[in-house]
Amino acid sequence: MSKTPSTLFDKVWDSHVVRKIEDGPDVFFIDRHFIHEVTSPVAFLGLETRGIGVLFPERTYATADHNTPTINQHLPVADPLSANQLKALEQNSAKYGISHWGLGNPKNGIVHVVGPENGITQPGMTIVCGDSHTSTHGAFGAIAFGIGTSEVEMVLSSQCIMQPKPKKMRINVNGSLSKGVTPKDVALFIISKLTTAGATGYFVEYAGDVFRSMSMEGRMTVCNLSIEMGARGGMIAPDETTFNYLKGREKAPQGEAWDKALAYWKTLKTDEDAVFDAELTFSASEIEPMITYGTNPGMGIGISQLIPKASDVDGGVATFVKALTYMGFKEEEKMLGKKIDYVFIGSCTNGRIEDFRAFASIIKGRKKAEHVTAWIVPGSHIVEKQIREEGILDILKAAGFELRQPGCSACLAMNDDKIPAGKYAVSTSNRNFEGRQGPGSRTLLASPLVAAAAAVTGYVTDPRELMN
Amino acid sequence: MAYDKFTVLKSSAVPLPIENVDTDQIIPARFLKATKREGFGDNLFRDWRYNADNSPKADFVLNNATYSGKILVAGKNFGSGSSREHAAWAIYDYGFRCVVSSFFADIFKGNSLNIGILPVTVSPEFLEKIFAAIQKDPKTELEVNLDKQTITLLSTGEHESFQINGYKKHNLMNGFDDIDYLQSMKSEIVEFAKNKV
Numbered sequence: 113m114s115k116t117p118s119t120l121f122d123k124v125w126d127s128h129v130v131r132k133i134e135d136g137p138d139v140f141f142i143d144r145h146f147i148h149e150v151t152s153p154v155a156f157l158g159l160e161t162r163g164i165g166v167l168f169p170e171r172t173y174a175t176a177d178h179n180t181p182t183i184n185q186h187l188p189v190a191d192p193l194s195a196n197q198l199k200a201l202e203q204n205s206a207k208y209g210i211s212h213w214g215l216g217n218p219k220n221g222i223v224h225v226v227g228p229e230n231g232i233t234q235p236g237m238t239i240v241c242g243d244s245h246t247s248t249h250g251a252f253g254a255i256a257f258g259i260g261t262s263e264v265e266m267v268l269s270s271q272c273i274m275q276p277k278p279k280k281m282r283i284n285v286n287g288s289l290s291k292g293v294t295p296k297d298v299a300l301f302i303i304s305k306l307t308t309a310g311a312t313g314y315f316v317e318y319a320g321d322v323f324r325s326m327s328m329e330g331r332m333t334v335c336n337l338s339i340e341m342g343a344r345g346g347m348i349a350p351d352e353t354t355f356n357y358l359k360g361r362e363k364a365p366q367g368e369a370w371d372k373a374l375a376y377w378k379t380l381k382t383d384e385d386a387v388f389d390a391e392l393t394f395s396a397s398e399i400e401p402m403i404t405y406g407t408n409p410g411m412g413i414g415i416s417q418l419i420p421k422a423s424d425v426d427g428g429v430a431t432f433v434k435a436l437t438y439m440g441f442k443e444e445e446k447m448l449g450k451k452i453d454y455v456f457i458g459s460c461t462n463g464r465i466e467d468f469r470a471f472a473s474i475i476k477g478r479k480k481a482e483h484v485t486a487w488i489v490p491g492s493h494i495v496e497k498q499i500r501e502e503g504i505l506d507i508l509k510a511a512g513f514e515l516r517q518p519g520c521s522a523c524l525a526m527n528d529d530k531i532p533a534g535k536y537a538v539s540t541s542n543r544n545f546e547g548r549q550g551p552g553s554r555t556l557l558a559s560p561l562v563a564a565a566a567a568v569t570g571y572v573t574d575p576r577e578l579m580n
Numbered sequence: 581m582a583y584d585k586f587t588v589l590k591s592s593a594v595p596l597p598i599e600n601v602d603t604d605q606i607i608p609a610r611f612l613k614a615t616k617r618e619g620f621g622d623n624l625f626r627d628w629r630y631n632a633d634n635s636p637k638a639d640f641v642l643n644n645a646t647y648s649g650k651i652l653v654a655g656k657n658f659g660s661g662s663s664r665e666h667a668a669w670a671i672y673d674y675g676f677r678c679v680v681s682s683f684f685a686d687i688f689k690g691n692s693l694n695i696g697i698l699p700v701t702v703s704p705e706f707l708e709k710i711f712a713a714i715q716k717d718p719k720t721e722l723e724v725n726l727d728k729q730t731i732t733l734l735s736t737g738e739h740e741s742f743q744i745n746g747y748k749k750h751n752l753m754n755g756f757d758d759i760d761y762l763q764s765m766k767s768e769i770v771e772f773a774k775n776k777v
Binding site: 139271543545 | 597598599600602604605608609610612613614615616617627632655656657660661662663664665666668683685686687690691694695745746747748757758759761762763765766768769770772773776777
C-alpha cells in the first residue's frame with residue numbers, strides 16, 4: 113500500500129478502476145445501479161439490438177417514480193405514454209431478473225429515497241443511475257453520480273462505465289447553524305456562492321462541523337444538490353451517524369458481514385495531509401434561510417436580502433435580465449412579502465420524514481392560506497407510512513392540507529402535477545429552470561420551513577417569525 | 581446506437597448566445613415519455629421554439645430561416661441540469677453534429693460524445709468572435725477538424741485548437757462506441773467483480 117495521503121474520493125475511486133486507458137477514461141466498476149422508467153427503455157432496446165444481456169442483474173434495482181401519478185395509484189395510469197414506460201420497466205426487469213418496485217409495491221418511491229431507506233446504499237460503494245440527483249447517495253461516503261442512457265446500457269451489459277477521473281474539491285462549513293437554517297439552506301447558500309458551473313469538473317467532499325453534526329437525511333439533501341453547482345457528485349465521510357442509520361436495514365450487511373463491512377467503512381476518510389485541487393471554506397454563521405429568485409439554483413439569496421443588480425452578478429447581463437423577466441421580478445426588490453400561488457413539498461431533495469416533520473412544526477395550529485394550492489408528496493411509501501404513524505397526517509389535515517402518494521411529482525412535472533403558467537410555487541425540490549414545474553411555471557426553491565411559512569401565510573415569509 | 585463518423589465538418593452555424601442553457605430547455609421533461617429513440621428533434625428547445633398553441637415563436641433562432649447549419653454555437657455552461665441523454669438525442673436528431681461553447685456541463689458533454697455529437701470548447705474571446713461573425717454574415721462557415729483538433733472561422737482564417745482525449749477521438753472518427761470496448765473485456769470485469777460486494 114502506498115503511503116501517499118489520499119482523499120476519501122481517491123480511496124473509493126481507485127479501488128473501482130478495472131483498467132486505465134492511456135489518454136482516455138478509466139474503466140470504472142459500478143457496485144449498485146438504479147434504474148427508472150424514463151431513462152432505461154432505450155438502454156434495454158440497445159441490448160436487444162446488439163443481442164447482449166445483463167451481466168449482473170442482482171446489482172441493479174428498478175423503481176417507478178418519474179412518471180407516476182400521485183393520486184389514485186390503484187387505478188390504471190391514464191396517460192398512455194406514461195403507462196407504456198411503466199410497462200416497459202416492468203417487462204424489462206422481469207425479462208432480465210432485476211428487482212422491480214413498481215406502482216403499488218410497498219417499497220416503491222423515488223429512487224434516491226428508496227435506495228438509502230432499504231439499506232442498498234452503503235459506504236465505499238460506486239452507485240449510478242440515469243438521473244443527475246444520484247449524487248444523493250454520496251451522503252454515505254459512496255461515489256454516486258448521474259449517467260446518460262448510453263451509460264445505463266453499459267452498466268447493464270458490463271457493470272462498468274468509461275469515466276475520466278474528476279478533479280477533487282473540498283467544501284468546509286464550520287460552526288453551527290442558526291435557528292431556522294436547514295441542510296437545504298446550506299446547499300443553496302453554497303450554490304449561490306459557486307454558481308451552477310462553479311464545481312463543474314470536480315467531485316466534492318463536504319467537511320466540517322456542520323456536516324458532521326447533520327443527520328443522514330440532511331446529508332442526503334446536501335449531496336443531492338451537488339449537481340446544481342455543476343459537480344458530478346458530492347460525498348461525506350461515513351461516521352457513527354451513518355453506521356447507526358444503516359444498521360438493521362433490509363439490504364445492509366448482517367451479523368459477521370456487518371462487522372467486516374464496518375471495519376472497512378471506518379477506513380473511509382480523507383487522510384490528514386491529502387491535497388485537493390480546490391478547497392473552499394464557509395462559516396455557518398453566514399447562512400440564513402435561503403430562497404431563489406431566478407431560473408437556476410445559483411440565483412439564490414438569504415430570505416431577508418434583496419434581489420441583486422444585474423451588474424453585480426458574474427456572467428451575462430442579458431441572461432440575468434431574461435431570468436428576471438421570466439420570473440416577473442425586478443432588480444433590488446425584496447423577496448419577503450411576495451404573493452405565491454403554490455407550495456410543493458417533496459422530491460429526492462426534501463421528500464424524507466425529517467422534511468415533513470419540519471413542515472409540520474410550522475403549520476401545526478395554523479391554517480393553509482386560502483389562495484394557496486399545496487402539493488405534499490412523500491418520497492416513498494415508507495415515508496408516507498411514517499407520516500401517518502407519527503401523527504403528521506393529522507396535523508396536515510387539521511391545517512387544511514392533503515397528502516398525496518409518492519413520486520417525483522411536480523419537481524419535474526412529467527405527470528399531471530404541473531404548476532400553471534405564470535404561477536409562483538415555493539418548492540422544496542432542486543431546480544427552478546424555466547418551465548421545470550410545468551410550462552411557464554415560476555419556481556422559488558427553498559427549505560421545508562420556508563415552504564411551510566409560505567403555505568400558511570400565502571406570501572414569502574421568514575420562517576423564523578413563525579418558530580417558537 | 582450507431583452514429584455518423586466525425587472527421588471534418590464544414591458548415592454554417594446557428595447562434596444561441598444565452599448562458600446556462602439547461603437540459604430542461606433543450607428538451608422539457610414532458611417530452612421524455614418515448615420508449616424508442618425517435619422524433620426528439622421535433623421538441624428540441626420546445627418551449628423557446630413554440631407557443632402554448634404550438635405556433636412557432638418568430639423570434640427564436642430555430643424559426644428564423646436566416647440561420648441554418650450542422651453546428652450549434654451557444655453561451656457558457658451549455659447543457660447544465662438533468663442527465664437526460666434525450667437532450668443530446670434531440671440535438672442530434674434535429675441535425676446538429678457539433679456544439680460549440682466556452683464551457684459545457686459534464687454529463688451533457690459525456691452524453692454528446694457517446695452518441696456522436698462533438699462538443700467543442702473554445703475560449704470566451706473566440707466564442708464572441710464566432711457570434712460576431714455569424715451576426716455579420718449568417719452564412720459564414722466554420723470548419724471543425726477533429727483529427728487536427730482545430731476550429732476555424734473560414735471567413736477570416738482565425739482558428740483555435742480544442743481538447744479531446746485520444747480514446748474518444750478515435751471512437752468518434754471511426755463511429756465506435758464504449759459498449760464494443762466493454763464487451764471485449766468482459767472476462768476481466770467478471771474477475772474484478774469477484775472482490776466487490
